[in-house]
Amino acid sequence: MAPATILCVGMAGSGKTTFVQRLNSHLHAKKQAPYVINLDPAVLKVPFGCNIDIRDSVKYKKVMENYNLGPNGAIVTSLNLFSTKIDQVISLVEKKSDRFKHCIVDTPGQIECFIWSASGAIITEAFASTFPTIIAYIIDTPRSSSPTTFISNMLYACSILYKTKLPMIVVFNKTDVRDSKFATEWMTDFEAFQDALRSNSELNDETSNGSGYMASLVNSMSLMLEEFYSTLDVVGCSAYTGAGFDEFLDAVDAKVEEYNNFYQKERERIIKEKEEKEKQNKQKQLTHLMKDLGLGKKEPVDTISDAEDDGEEEYEHGLVEPDINEPQREYTFAEDRNGEVTEENKDVHGVYQRAFEQGSKTAKSDVAENIAKYIRQQR
Numbered sequence: 001m002a003p004a005t006i007l008c009v010g011m012a013g014s015g016k017t018t019f020v021q022r023l024n025s026h027l028h029a030k031k032q033a034p035y036v037i038n039l040d041p042a043v044l045k046v047p048f049g050c051n052i053d054i055r056d057s058v059k060y061k062k063v064m065e066n067y068n069l070g071p072n073g074a075i076v077t078s079l080n081l082f083s084t085k086i087d088q089v090i091s092l093v094e095k096k097s098d099r100f101k102h103c104i105v106d107t108p109g110q111i112e113c114f115i116w117s118a119s120g121a122i123i124t125e126a127f128a129s130t131f132p133t134i135i136a137y138i139i140d141t142p143r144s145s146s147p148t149t150f151i152s153n154m155l156y157a158c159s160i161l162y163k164t165k166l167p168m169i170v171v172f173n174k175t176d177v178r179d180s181k182f183a184t185e186w187m188t189d190f191e192a193f194q195d196a197l198r199s200n201s202e203l204n205d206e207t208s209n210g211s212g213y214m215a216s217l218v219n220s221m222s223l224m225l226e227e228f229y230s231t232l233d234v235v236g237c238s239a240y241t242g243a244g245f246d247e248f249l250d251a252v253d254a255k256v257e258e259y260n261n262f263y264q265k266e267r268e269r270i271i272k273e274k275e276e277k278e279k280q281n282k283q284k285q286l287t288h289l290m291k292d293l294g295l296g297k298k299e300p301v302d303t304i305s306d307a308e309d310d311g312e313e314e315y316e317h318g319l320v321e322p323d324i325n326e327p328q329r330e331y332t333f334a335e336d337r338n339g340e341v342t343e344e345n346k347d348v349h350g351v352y353q354r355a356f357e358q359g360s361k362t363a364k365s366d367v368a369e370n371i372a373k374y375i376r377q378q379r
């Protein structure tokens, strides 16, 4: 059976690295050693033994110096460089996939560097198209105990779910500091969240916030997120004490099943649809080319832009229908170029006409005819 890939993402300081470390030791204790990958190029010390480390391929400090980048730019560039080798990474994991049940991936501290970057999407996609892949969204529980930070975190989780289209487990970490019961209650009982919102002094303190805009925004967002909560699995755990990790592994098993039954089919459908669209696009372009070369059923046309400009389509390309009621435009040339016909430019039209005929003779009869011949041979 293909191993489940767990992509650990979360805001800076939410405890991703400590979580991966604990999950790794928890699985080792169960004699189910996982395959571990570190994708954080900026981390100084990785507190767990990993099978693949981005720092072996990309030197973060060198990237900063060589490309003259700041910390976040360097993380994105390091990921970009690493993503060019992702096929090798996947084949390494695949080669050993019969020896482990879980592949755990730690991601960079700055969540946006991974989730919203092109390389992050390439890496996620590479895993998701090879193994059942799950997102573990790690949340700092004590820091999410106010309705505002809670909703902001949930909104982020929601956008990640819809962007990656992968099953997600929301992990309320650091439960040794604050129990996550309040969060699960807020997610299942709308009234409980409303009560918390009403009694939150920060949101209701009109003198500090100046208005009730924030409270009203949080209220609307909580309504919108209700549907999203139903698609999630929520687990409370502590990377320090190890509490909640068995529940997390149960949730992973459930999500793998969900991935196989639903997400995989959905992904395949989307990929097929995309391929079909690309095929149609190619066909459309070829038809235009044929029309341009006078091989189609329609009247032969002179230029590619003419070929595209048939009928309604031209308005889609930003061209506007001439308004017949509009008065003739005045010249907007500078005064010394008022558009008058002089002795020198009298025959300009004739010159252009001859040049065009000459050009089209060579361009069309030689080059275009050769292309047409080539296409006929290909059919």
Ligand SMILES: Nc1nc2c(ncn2[C@@H]2O[C@H](COP(=O)(O)OP(=O)(O)OP(=O)(O)O)[C@@H](O)[C@H]2O)c(=O)[nH]1
Residues within 6 Å of the ligand: 010, 011, 012, 013, 014, 015, 016, 017, 018, 019, 040, 108, 109, 110, 173, 174, 175, 176, 177, 237, 238, 239, 240, 241
């Ligand atoms: N009390 C408590 N602290 C924790 C727990 N997990 C992590 N921490 C602390 O939270 C801080 C951040 O933990 P990291 O594991 O470095 O978090 P991270 O998300 O990987 O951080 P970056 O990658 O730097 O963004 C550290 O000081 C950890 O010791 C936990 O379960 N309980």
